[in-house]
Amino acid sequence: MLQRIQTIYMIIAALLMGALYIWFPLVQDAEGGIVIARSEPLVFGLIFGSIALAIIAILSFKKRQLQFVLNRLNIILNFVLLGVFVYRSLTLSGETLVSEKGIGVLLPIISIVFLVLANKAVKKDEDLVKSVDRLR
Template identity: 45%
Template sequence: MIQRIQSVYLFLASIISGVLIFVFNLWKSIKKDIFAMDLLNSESFLLKVIPVLFLVSAILSFVAIFIFKNRKLQFVIGRVTILINLILLGLLIYVSLTLPGEASVSEKGIGMFIPVLAILLVVLANKAIKKDEDLVKSVDRLR
């Protein structure tokens, strides 16, 4: 049901992945702050994939909220969201290690930790979904 704790976790994960990318920067160069949506204008395909993965993660987390009648599918969508965020985290780490102009001052932003928070929330949601599924199975055994 929508009022369950896993729905809260999934909603927070979708807000973190979909909204906070506009608020927190990924890194700061000498000229300006670089946000996730600024990467869509870059030449590199690798950089263009990062905001797309953020949005796909947010959409999947939001869609999983409304699939509460099919807990197995909700659980699988949660796992796919975790996988997408792990790929995103790997991409962000790779890009941050290969940033051009590291001789000049550049700082990593707090936006690099957004996938970690999303992974944590989706893991908590999957744990609650599994708990609900086990409860339903135990009640079915009693019938």
């Protein structure tokens, strides 16, 4: 059923990653040139993978265990993306013209929080189904 609370959490996580792709597209390098984050294959792949995993998890609402596993994979993917952002912000030299250090790091953290909430709701549903099956 698509009207469950974990679906809302997963939609919010997917929207946050989409916002990261749209609203955090530019970074300045050490020479002052503009690097488009969409042209970086690692960042693009991690963001696209996170969005794809969230959408697949939303659409597999009948298989709660698969949803749980996909959300865990998405959490790991977001931690990797967070690590890439932290590494890139630590290797930037000083302040640039437009300081963008730390702006994009916040969105994967918020996405991780919503994915953890979704996993808790999936686990709660699974426990409820198991308890009803015991009564039969």
